[in-house]
Amino acid sequence: MSISKPLLELDSVSVCFDGFFALTDLSMKLFKGDLRSVIGPNGAGKTTFLDVITGKVRPTRGTVTFNGNSLLGISEEQISRKGIGRKFQTPRVFENLTVLRNLELSASPLKDPLSLLSSGLSKSVKDEVHGIMNYVGLGSFATVKASYLSHGQKQWLAIACLVAQSPQVLLLDEPVAGLTDEETLLTAELIKLLASDHTVVVIEHDMEFIRELGFDVTVLHQGQVLTEGPLERVKSDPRVIEVYLGASDH
Amino acid sequence: MALPVKVFKKLVPWILLIIALFILPTVLDDFRLNLFGRYFALSITALAIDLIWGYTGLLSLGQGIFFSLGGYAVAMYLMLNTKSLAGGNGIPKFFENYGVAQLPFFWKPFSSPFFTLFALWIIPALVAGVVGWLIFRNRIKGVYFSIITQASLMVFFHFFNGQQKLFDGTNGLKTSTSELFGQLVGSPDMQVWFYRLTVLLLPFTFVICRYFSNGRFGDALIAIRDDESRLRFAGFNPVPFKTIVFIVSGALCGLSGALYTVQSGIVSPQYMSISFSIEMVIWVAVGGRGTLVGPIIGAVLVNYTRSLVSEALPEAWLFVQGALFVFVVVLMPDGIYGWITKGGIYHLLAAFGVAKKIDTYPQLEGKSIPVD
Numbered sequence: 001m002s003i004s005k006p007l008l009e010l011d012s013v014s015v016c017f018d019g020f021f022a023l024t025d026l027s028m029k030l031f032k033g034d035l036r037s038v039i040g041p042n043g044a045g046k047t048t049f050l051d052v053i054t055g056k057v058r059p060t061r062g063t064v065t066f067n068g069n070s071l072l073g074i075s076e077e078q079i080s081r082k083g084i085g086r087k088f089q090t091p092r093v094f095e096n097l098t099v100l101r102n103l104e105l106s107a108s109p110l111k112d113p114l115s116l117l118s119s120g121l122s123k124s125v126k127d128e129v130h131g132i133m134n135y136v137g138l139g140s141f142a143t144v145k146a147s148y149l150s151h152g153q154k155q156w157l158a159i160a161c162l163v164a165q166s167p168q169v170l171l172l173d174e175p176v177a178g179l180t181d182e183e184t185l186l187t188a189e190l191i192k193l194l195a196s197d198h199t200v201v202v203i204e205h206d207m208e209f210i211r212e213l214g215f216d217v218t219v220l221h222q223g224q225v226l227t228e229g230p231l232e233r234v235k236s237d238p239r240v241i242e243v244y245l246g247a248s249d250h
Numbered sequence: 251m252a253l254p255v256k257v258f259k260k261l262v263p264w265i266l267l268i269i270a271l272f273i274l275p276t277v278l279d280d281f282r283l284n285l286f287g288r289y290f291a292l293s294i295t296a297l298a299i300d301l302i303w304g305y306t307g308l309l310s311l312g313q314g315i316f317f318s319l320g321g322y323a324v325a326m327y328l329m330l331n332t333k334s335l336a337g338g339n340g341i342p343k344f345f346e347n348y349g350v351a352q353l354p355f356f357w358k359p360f361s362s363p364f365f366t367l368f369a370l371w372i373i374p375a376l377v378a379g380v381v382g383w384l385i386f387r388n389r390i391k392g393v394y395f396s397i398i399t400q401a402s403l404m405v406f407f408h409f410f411n412g413q414q415k416l417f418d419g420t421n422g423l424k425t426s427t428s429e430l431f432g433q434l435v436g437s438p439d440m441q442v443w444f445y446r447l448t449v450l451l452l453p454f455t456f457v458i459c460r461y462f463s464n465g466r467f468g469d470a471l472i473a474i475r476d477d478e479s480r481l482r483f484a485g486f487n488p489v490p491f492k493t494i495v496f497i498v499s500g501a502l503c504g505l506s507g508a509l510y511t512v513q514s515g516i517v518s519p520q521y522m523s524i525s526f527s528i529e530m531v532i533w534v535a536v537g538g539r540g541t542l543v544g545p546i547i548g549a550v551l552v553n554y555t556r557s558l559v560s561e562a563l564p565e566a567w568l569f570v571q572g573a574l575f576v577f578v579v580v581l582m583p584d585g586i587y588g589w590i591t592k593g594g595i596y597h598l599l600a601a602f603g604v605a606k607k608i609d610t611y612p613q614l615e616g617k618s619i620p621v622d
Contacts, residue, residue, distance in 0.1 A: 054483060080485035092480045094473045101469050108466065111486045113494050116466040165484060 005068060007032045007199055008053065008084075008169055013062030015048055015223075022048040023059070024223040030169070035195050037210045037231075038203045040220035041243060046203045047089060049220065050171050054086045055079040066169075081111070085167030089174045091154035095147035099138050099157060102146055103129045107164035129164055136160045136190065152183045159190065169199045176209050188212040219243075263453070270449045280438045285557055287445035287513045289550045294448075294455045294506035296533045296545035298499040303531065304539030305463050306495050307475030312381075312399030313503045314527035315406045316374035320504030321517035322410070322417065323373060326357055327366035328428035328435060328512075335428055344418045354416055370508040371501040378500025379493060386492045391478065400524060407522040422518025425511055436515050448509045452546070455502055459542055462498060471495060532571065536578045538585025547587055 006029040015023040023045045030036065040046050051057035052064060055076040064071045071079055080086075094102050104121055107129050121129075133139050136156040141149065146157060155175060162170060175191065176184045188209055194200060195215075204210055210217060210231060217234045219226040221243045227234055234240055270290070275283055295317055302308040329335055329342045337343040341353045359365045385398055411420050426436030433440050462468060473481045474488050481488055511517040520526065529552075537548020552574065559567045582589040 056479075075487070076479070076482040077485050077487045080483050086483050088480070088483075092477055094469075094476045094480070096472050096476055097469055105466070105469050105473060105486075106484050111484075113467060113470070113490050116470055117462075120466070161484070 004031060006030060006065075007034070007067060009063075009065045010049075010052070011063045011065075013052055013059045013064065015045075015052060015057055016060040021223050023052065025062070026220075026224060028218065028225060030199055030201065032168075032199055034199050035213070035215040036201045037213060037215045037217045038201060038220060039205070039207075039210060039217060040226075043222075044220040045223040046220055047173060048223075050086060050173055050201075050203065053079075053171065054084060077111070080165070080167070083168035084171065085162045085165045085169070086171040087158050087162045087173060087175060089177065091151070091158040093146040093149075093154050093157050093161065096145060098143050098145055099133065099149070100129070100142040102157060102161055103133055103164050106161040107166075132160045132164050152179050155179060155183075155187070156190075159187070163194060167198070169201070170194060172200065172202045174204055175202060176204065176206055184209050185212065267449070267453060271446065275442060275445065280441065283445055284441050284513055285554075286550075287441065287448050288510055289553045290445075290448045290452050291506050291509035291513060292530075292533070292553055293452055293546040293549040294509070295503050295530055296537065296549035297455050297459050297542065298502035298506065299530055299534045300539055300542065300545040301459050301462060301502075302495055302499045303534060304541070304545070305468065305475065306471045306492060307478075308492065308496065309393075309396045309531065310399045310496075310499070311396050311524070311527050311531065312401075312403035312406075313499070313530055314522045315403055316378055316500040316503035317507035317510070317530075318406070318410070318517065318519070318521040319374045319377065320370045320507030321511035321521060322423065323360065323366055323370040323504070324508040324511055325423035325425045325428075325517045326360040327363065328425045328430060329423055330357065330361040331363075331430075332428040344421070345415075348415045350415050371504040374504030374507075375497045375501035379497045382493045382496035382500075383489070386489045386496075400527070403522055403524060403527055407519050407524075410522060411519040417519075420519055422516050422520070424516050426515030435512055441513060444509065444512050448513070451505065451509065455505070456542055456546075458498070458502070462495060463542065467491075529571070532575050534585075536574060536585055538587035538589070540584075541587050541591070544585045544587035548585065551586070 008030040010026055010028045012025045012027050013023055014021060014025055026045070026049065038046055038049065048057060052059050053071065055071065055074060055078075058072065066079075066082060066084060069082075071082075071084075094105070097105065104126070107125050108116065108121065109125065110116075110119075130139070133142060136159065138149075138153060138157060138160065141153070146154065149157060155178070159172070159175060162172075172191065176187050179187060184206065191200060191202065191213060200215070202210075202213060202215065214231075216229060217231050218228045219234055219237075219240050226239055226243065227237050270286075274286060278286065295313060298316075299310065299313055302310055335342055337346045339351060341350075341357075345351075345353070360369065381399075381402055385395060390398060410417050413419060414421075417423065426434075428435050430440065463471065470481070470486060470488075470491050473484075473486075474491060478488050507517070507521065533548040533552050534545045535548070536552055537546065538544025552571070555570065555574075556567055559570050578585060582594070584592060
């Protein structure tokens with residue numbers, strides 16, 4: 001592992017919004033097949049960290065490379081086409097499209113206007129879409145508009161759309177926010193299944209969910225990596241207890 | 251029971267087309283028929299606006315530019331090819347009033363009918379392409395897009411209004427006294443032909459709009475309307491989608507403007523007034539955006555009402571139009587057609603205790619959820 005090059009690498013990235021540093025000299029390496037949970041108190045820079053990778057925010061300093069190529073200065077859609085997919089904190093699905101059409105749009109291998117006008121999806125892509133849709137339990141909602149789905153179903157549709165995009169790296173921002181315990185467990189199962197052939201980064205507050213996933217944990221604090229490692233070791237780290245667990249209301 | 255309804259629904263457009271083509275010309279007098287021809291021409295503009303606003307979420311307040319460009323193209327052709335309108339040196343008479351001895355260079359190609367037939371939609375399409383691309387690539391969205399399109403409209407208005415030596419300025423170009431195939435364009439016979447042409451081109455436009463709004467391309471347009479930045483993260487670049495649909499809309503507005511001009515008898519900078527472009531948007535809102543039937547209903551209904559109100563109480567129309575717009579926005583956000591298709595009549599009956607009230611979403615109520 002140490003010899004191979006990292007798939008995704010952030011090197012001393014800083015993001016400054018009007019004098020306020022959301023990220024300060026953040027460095028992180030992800031190798032192919034890595035599974036990572038990112039936790040941290042509110043304002044630690046978790047979402048900004050994803051914004052930098054996906055091209056939404058341009059870092060003030062530092063570099064971001066994917067497969068050895070810089071991701072700086074290229075648009076969100078180009079980064080997405082390179083194989084980095086992202087699920088947003090709130091489930092962003094296309095409310096006025098049906099579940100099936102949401103998935104088919106994400107799954108489309110060609111994304112230019114002319115191919116969308118001239119050709120349909122191939123059978124293999126359609127089968128794949130149906131497979132994903134049935135897996136997340138939305139098969140019976142194929143022709144229902146996404147706006148009629150419950151919050152949990154929208155979360156799953158958002159994850160399903162991301163999987164349909166078939167990215168190499170999945171970035172999941174709070175995939176279980178607002179879900180019931182049962183739904184949380186099912187989501188954890190789904191993500192563990194994806195983990196077999198993807199590189200996955202999960203940002204989450206729910207410690208039960210993090211434990212369920214069993215991924216290595218990175219703790220962010222004030223825009224920096226505080227510590228990294230397995231959950232049990234991280235949890236017993238006094239610095240983590242101070243800034244994160246100790247600082248919470250519970 | 252279900253089958254005849256389905257068959258009937260498929261027949262409705264054909265029945266309407268037959269009524270418009272064969273029955274209306276026999277029951278309406280020349281004046282009314284000409285008005286309906288104009289309403290149908292304006293319906294094409296309404297469809298074009300629906301494509302960009304209803305489906306893609308781009309509220310353009312400058313479609314009058316493209317409408318007028320189409321109108322000017324056809325008017326220039328007619329002026330150049332009418333001997334009775336030519337002055338001493340063989341060019342349209344109005345040039346003499348401003349001491350212009352030579353035909354401006356850009357007028358020359360418009361003496362060709364083939365050039366004009368293409369120019370009346372290609373020129374608006376090109377202008378739409380340039381304006382649209384510049385706006386979209388700079389990620390200008392929402393209300394800023396509307397303001398820029400309106401500002402562009404003002405630029406075009408002042409250019410056409412001020413250039414007497416090029417376009418006869420504020421007088422516009424009169425087409426009713428020009429000739430086509432040896433007949434006066436304003437004559438009742440010619441007007442019936444223009445009416446028929448409009449009635450045939452309206453369904454053609456409808457099919458074009460359906461081609462772009464159905465299927466995967468249409469899904470992408472709806473995705474742009476719902477959440478454009480999310481679509482970027484799915485790997486799509488929205489800029490070419492928006493530019494293409496804006497070009498199509500511009501071309502259709504050009505066609506609409508050309509058809510309207512020959513039936514109204516004049517094209518003038520008034521077609522580029524701010525209020526006219528806003529009216530176009532109102533037709534779509536009243537009829538129902540995001541559907542293809544709604545804009546046609548809206549354009550015909552609003553303009554027919556306008557004619558009736560203006561004949562009875564000329565000053566009242568603007569108040570009626572404003573009230574209609576407010577009524578629709580407040581009480582029928584999906585427009586007339588959207589209100590009907592979403593069970594509006596049923597709800598109205600339920601409100602008066604005639605029909606039973608539904609407790610769940612009406613959209614789910616009537617539809618059984620298919621199971622794979």
